[in-house]
Amino acid sequence: MKFNHEEDDNFSITRYESMLRSNDVKFFDSDEFESIIHHYLENGKIAKAKKAIALGLSQHPSSVNLKLLQVEVLVFENRLDKADTLLAQLYAIEPENEEIYIQKANILSKQNNHVKAIELLTMALTYTNDDADVYSLIGMEYLFMDDFENAKISFMKCLEVDDHDYSALYNIIYCFDFLEEHEEAIEYLNMYLNKNPYCEVAWHQIGKQYFDLKEYEKALASFDFAIISDEYFIGAYLEKGKVLEKLKRYNEAIENYRITLELDDPTSFALLRIGKCHEKLGNDDLAIQHYSKTVHEDPLLDKGWIAITDFYMRKREYQKALYYTNKAINIDSENVLYWKRYAKINNRLSFFEEAERGYRKALELGNYEIETWLNRSDILRFIGESDAAIQNLHQAIEFYPDNAEVQFRLAGLYYEMQDFEKGEYHIRKALELDFEYHIVLEELFQKIFNLTMVKNIISEYE
Template sequence: MEFSPNDNNNLPLTKFESMLKTNHVLFFDSEEFENIIHHYLTQGKVSLGKKAVKLGLEQHPTSTNLKLFKIEIFVFEDKLDEADLLLNELHELEPMNEEIYIQKANIFSKKDKHKKAIHVLKQALELTKDTQDIYSLIGMEYLFLDKFEEAKYYFMKCMEENSEDYSALYNMVYCFEFLDQHTEAIDYLNTFLNKNPYCEVAWHQLGKQYYTLKEYEKALAAFDFAIISEDSFIGAYLEKGKVLEKLKRYEDALEAYSLTLKLDDATSFALLRIGQCYEKLKQDDLAIQYYSKTVKEDPLLDKGWIAITKFYNKKRNYKKSLYYINKAINIDSENVIYWKLYAQLNQRLNFLEEAERGYKKTLELGNYELNTWLIRGDILLKLGEPEAAIYNFLQASEFYPENAEIEYRLAGLYFTINETEKGEYHLKNGLCFNTEYAFILEELFPLVYNKKQIKNFLKSKQ
């Protein structure tokens, strides 16, 4: 039983909390203790739940349900051995109590012994008439094992028991999606909706499947039905907006997103999409207004900062674009996309030292794209730092062995610093891997390329 502030049923709870304040021990029957403990645990007040368990067992030392609550707290605190010991004692006393099996499975699950957990839960199924929760638990254990077909089966069983178990519905659809069974998911959801035509969650999930398959008109119809079923369903309006954008119906998409702002507090996602719609409609003032609202609402949303930066970048207003990406970096200095944009903008503005710093940072953050290595090395060459450029390309060659673009650059750099033997080695490699990239020498290292010995060497290899 859940206590309500406006309900006479909360009298035992008030009495219990009064007892804690006065240290004057009062008597409660075991069911009252169970309700008190359940209330505290569902509220996340574990310490109060522990006190209630302790006092409850002092007054009712043989109560199995109170001992099960004690086990639940042991499991929550990762005191698995203590929980296991007490469970074994209970099992000897009540071998047909399904709750004992459920808690045993919970312990196995916490120990990553998911197959054993499933075995125990299947035993619990044979002992209970209330199978819904156990089906759900078995489904979750199969998810832990990445056995999505089996998990899907048990979530479906759960839905058969209770069509309003939306947690099972979401998990089941997740299994369909992981298995790339979008058509099968659509078939299941349509069958389900024939029996439950006003289930907004099922319509919403159906729309998402159609969206994935790019069947936008069908997706739009599904989201409309979700809204008809529950006209304050914000998720359906957001998804509907995304579909309308795909159909290039930007004004209709704006209407869908704007409705979410009326239904609840503004979300950064909705504000961002509104900004993008206005940008598509070439209403730049409104676009930037909503992009600004987006980053104000959620400064950690990288898509907001990226949208503003790219907006000004398209307008060739690189300085303003750089201003915003600098603000973004000040908020999150570990975002690799920010640093890449920072590097590109500085390069366009010919701020080469800052551009090199940006590309270096993107590499440090794990962006090992070939182009990042090449551009950074070329900038180091322009900055008159051939040794640093060589080190950069040698690192790049570890990620991209037998790459002609890297080898020609290393050849040119080694010839530049008069390390002829290394230069010839890398030039041979470049010619071996791809002769068509030999123009790199002429383009980046004209002084090297025009040397007679290099021209003769190139001719001899052609």
């Protein structure tokens, strides 16, 4: 009986692992060792790969391919000097071995010398029988340099060699997207589809380009062609659902999202979108049901918790909104979006100390939006913490030095504390920045606004 190549590899691995268990050393030819080592490397079993390399070299000490695999492991472990020395020895033996150039380029890439890495990979093209693989490596080096134009050209060359290299196709579109060349991407994909009319990946990608250009009917047609090409293509159904949502065809969108649930395990994204569609249709019970399924499927997905919270906030059911926000915070207390909602809901419920805590936590987590600073200062003042409110606003000035709302609030607070000198300084600063915002003083600090000294200052700027 004749084994195929895959069966041969499996037999070699089984025989090799049996040898390790029995501690009885058997002979394997160098090709067998290569397939065994590749198997371990592909499965991330580096220690086993290193042992196989050592055994392989003990039986085949002159094998260049086994030594190249040793170099690959050394590079992976960042032992670049040792890898470089070994490559120099191998170059002296086989100067036309493309893998030597590829591994040397890999070392240079790790050292951020991408230009030299590209030079070596270009030399490797002279000797390789796998142009597509080398062009792909060159493309990745250009990506490391943020040279998206040359990266795009390199990946296009991959696709010229192998028009089923979908990884290259995705990389090409990634470059087009980064360069914001949506029309050019569509033109390229149409050229590709002329040669490969049933390529679901290309139809999917052209649909996404039309979506970005807000040409929703064309996007819809593209995703339909992707589904015709492969009726099990989950990504096409998801993207089609998104387009149908944009067209306000919510029932059809739900149907496409449901198909993805039937084709594979439920995804939190599909469940969330179904919930959003039901909410738009006024099906509140079904909406909240799907939002609940979303967070059950993926408790770490903040969009799920936010959907539930915002749903109840829109209904003005603040206690329920707070309940779900607290659940979300218990799962991920470092999520600033949760704390912002926590603050807003507590504010609506007149739980001002808790609202202040929410805004403070949001600031601690790096949410420096002006509204966060302003809301926190207003609450601090309301609960009698004027000094803290002033300190908070001075911190805001570091990020928004020319914001009139901040300056007017500081003026009001200083006048309330009878520090007239600082009050005048900040009111003048605020009026110079934006006179119209003096309404902030009128609304929040009415007594201060009505002071003669304040009215006189304002009149100077009218």
